[in-house]
Amino acid sequence: MKKTLLASLLMLGVGFTATVQASGHMPKVYATGEALPKPMQMTGFSELTYARKVPDITMLTVDNKEVKLSDYKGKLLMINLWATWCPPCVQEIPGLEKFKAANTNSDISIVSLSIDQDPENVQPFLDKHGFTEFETLLDPTGQMEKVMPTNVVPATYMFDGAGNLVGFVRGFMHWDDKTVQPFMDTLIQKYADKS
Numbered sequence: 001m002k003k004t005l006l007a008s009l010l011m012l013g014v015g016f017t018a019t020v021q022a023s024g025h026m027p028k029v030y031a032t033g034e035a036l037p038k039p040m041q042m043t044g045f046s047e048l049t050y051a052r053k054v055p056d057i058t059m060l061t062v063d064n065k066e067v068k069l070s071d072y073k074g075k076l077l078m079i080n081l082w083a084t085w086c087p088p089c090v091q092e093i094p095g096l097e098k099f100k101a102a103n104t105n106s107d108i109s110i111v112s113l114s115i116d117q118d119p120e121n122v123q124p125f126l127d128k129h130g131f132t133e134f135e136t137l138l139d140p141t142g143q144m145e146k147v148m149p150t151n152v153v154p155a156t157y158m159f160d161g162a163g164n165l166v167g168f169v170r171g172f173m174h175w176d177d178k179t180v181q182p183f184m185d186t187l188i189q190k191y192a193d194k195s
Contacts, residue, residue, distance in 0.1 A: 026052035026147075029164045036186050039179035044169045051164035051194075057143040059113060062123060067137055069163055076108045076184075076192045077159040081144065082136070083115050084125040086153045088172040093131055095176035102181065107161075107192035112136040115150050160191040 028050035035047045056070045069077075080096060082089035093112075100110040112135065114122050119138045126134050144150050148157055148168060158167040167187070174180070 026054055026165065029053050029162075032166060032190075036183070036190065039183055041174055041177040041179045042169070042183050044171055044173070045167060045183075046169070047167040048165065051160055051166050054147045054159070054163065054165050056163070057146055059137040059139050059143060060119070061137060062119075069159070072109045072111070072159070073163055074107075074161045074193055074195070076161065076188045077163070078108060078110045078184075079144075079157045079159070080110070080112050081115055081150055081153050081155045081157075082112060083153050084121050085116075089154045090129060092154050092172050092175070093129075093134060095174055097131075097134060099175035099180065099184075103184075106185075107188050108184065113139050113144065115139050115142070115144065115153065117142075158187060158191070160194040162194040164194070166191050 030051050032048060032051055035049075038045055054069070056068050059067045059069075061067060080092075082093070096110070096112065103110060114136050116122055116138070117140050119140045122136065122138060126132065126136070139150075142150065147165065148155075152170045154172055155170040156168060156173065157165060160166050
């Protein structure tokens with residue numbers, strides 16, 4: 001029991017330290033105001049006190065075209081990190097697909113980003129698990145590390161309409177839980193189109 005508690009506290013401390021180190025070097029852009037009330041399902045979501053300017057990183061499509069973070073300006077941007085070696089990611093993908101389908105006409109861009117170092121593994125993995133319609137970008141060179149640590153997957157990062165980091169949740173989420181959509185709608189209202 002003591003070993004388990006100690007290991008849990010150590011992991012929590014490492015994750016917290018990594019988060020603080022990553023956001024510490026990013027300039028503050030504006031105070032985000034009072035944090036939005038969260039439903040229980042979103043308890044792990046951390047809304048930053050200050051929006052943070054992040055580098056305009058480059059990601060790749062599966063057919064090797066470059067996509068920049070700045071390509072998503074004007075909407076709330078949700079980037080969900082995942083990897084083929086991550087069992088909770090496999091569990092999270094179906095709910096994420098439903099959430100994305102429910103938001104096709106909303107002011108939110110939902111982007112999945114594989115952090116696999118070998119992008120050749122991604123499509124066969126998706127095919128094997130029946131995720132034939134699942135769209136993902138690739139980050140084989142670790143560009144997302146310039147924004148936040150990628151040592152925990154799944155993880156989801158939220159950016160305002162101007163591309164500033166405003167929040168994150170590290171770990172598995174039930175994106176298709178009925179309480180998530182109303183909360184995300186309030187995030188959209190607060191952070192989309194921050195021109």
